[in-house]
Amino acid sequence: MKYAYYPGCSLHSVNKSYDQSCKAVFNNLNCELTELEDWNCCGATIYMSIKEITALAVAARNLALAEKLGCDIVTPCSSCYTILNKANRYLKNNEEVFEKVNLCLREANLSYHGTIRVRHPLDILVNDIGIDVIKLNVKIPLNQLKIANYYGCQIVRPEKGFDDRENPKTMENLFESLGAKEIYFPYKLRCCGGMLMTTFQNASLKLSKEILECAIENGADCIATTCPLCQMNLEGYQNKINKIYGTEFKMPILFFTQILGVALGIDKKELGLENNFYKCEKLEELFISSSKQKELTTVG
């Protein structure tokens, strides 16, 4: 199955490692991902605060481009995932609005007929490719690594998507099959503050602190995220949180594709692990022990 890959603005600047690791993982599993040519910014949450038809038209240009290729869109960024899905929903729900947006798209010789679905790589990995196929390709089992699965607030809400809205289990199932240990993490869907980190920083710092605290209380070795904004908020501001709240957080925040990539035996550089602020020691130990094993097998 072919998919049109929509990275989003964040994956091309601050969170390149998500882009790299996602492509590397899909390559390893022989699934084709062609980047959607000349995609434009989806508009993110700010846009819907300003003008509706403009916001929908800007997002719909991407949907129209993907429809031309005839493939569904895959987007790792949770924010883009929600916005493109929202645009799809709003257009299909209201004929008048759909017509207006198509009139706008016609200025660029494009049109959209509502046939595209927007999907998340987590959904495709677990539901399309399947955990059994992934299990066969595992080179480095995760050895009971305790991962706090942080879904963030955007990929299973508000409409029922590919998983339950209050207690999703997709990441847990995926990581358990790779050998990780599931831990209790009730804050898996709680908002980290998102864009508020720029406008109302204190509120966002409080929310992020609560999530980090919950992960540490339950013994997590690292937090796996699906959203680049969450990763930036939880990782980049740990120093500030430590200063304000007197805590001593040093929690590594990784993208779920990075952890999956390690298990599939992909090289560290390709996964962008060097770009994270905090190294996950247990993960590094897995690399060392696996390379030692390789030495033994090649020598012996």
Place this chain on the structure above:
Amino acid sequence: MITEIEILPGVLSKKETTLRNTFLEHTKIIPQGERIKLCIQCGTCTGSCPLSYAMDITPRKLIALFRAGDMESILKSRAIWICASCYTCQTRCPSQIKVTDILYALKRTAMEKKILNPGIPTYALSQSFMKSIYKYGRLNEPRLIIKFIMRTGFWKIFNMIPLGIRMLKKNRIKFSTEKIKGITDLRKIMLKAETFDMPIEKELPAYTPEAVGYKSIS
């Protein structure tokens, strides 16, 4: 059946009516936006909101104020800008009211009617965002943040320097913004769309005897 939402709760001032109508126009785009009429004031939205502690008017109260005909207090509040749009309220509402989408409609109404609380920097951020999309078609996050800080208080940049240095070391900042090839097409789309977004002056609904008393809120 959900009855007409346009029935006014009693006699309202002209300003209040214009605000109310603008808001209702914005809610028309929301699928099932009219469910706001079915609010049972249970408070699940406020209870689930992770930011309700910082709001001056909580979500439940916002909906109650709308039904009582007090749009002005809502639009002047801080609450609509503090919403992080996490969709928890919308997921859990027993009447399936699209609370988050309604808050977006309130934000748009406030921006359109220029009721902007001076302490809210969101407007500056969205202006910078819009300009970037019009100019390049894509966004460069570090540039956006810096522009935003320059607009809302350049001294804050000193707070960001430690984080900026760490990100530079990890090679996570890109200084140039990519321009898409179809930027002229995108601009044509945006300009055409803005003609649809211009506020339409709607005729005020006529006063009828049924618009007073208990009938108007049932």
